[in-house]
Amino acid sequence: MSRPYIKRVTMFKVPKEEDIDAVIAKYGEMRSTAQKNGAPYIFSNEASRVLNSSEERAQGFTVIAITTFDSMEDVEYYDKECAAHKKLREFIATRRTGFATLHFASELPKRKA
Secondary structure: OOOOOEEEEEEEEOOOHHHHHHHHHHHHHHHHHOOEOOEOOOOEEEEEEOOOOOOHHHOOOOEEEEEEEOOHHHHHHHHHOOHHHHHHHHHHHOOOOEEEEEEEEOOOOOOOO
8 A cells, every 4th residue: 555645734924915825826826946956845725815714714825835745755855955945935935924834644545656
């Protein structure tokens, strides 16, 4: 049996409407430029507006990103070494008032090689 994917869910509190669109666009840039050992390594990534951001249970979060990796090693690389992710973090840092990041092992089966 293959190991599960690792999913990273990050939510941001981005108060300005124009910044929400800019953050989502920057995720698109990161998605197309992130590499490890000269090759893409992120299995999938999507970023979007939180649809219920005005509800109490959304706790003020306005942007959500879900990134899927093949391994925790790739997650560690993303957090500590990935130049594209570093650029994204620097961009978002001045536009957010809060964030939360969680990781979990996906029960979806791995793709066949």
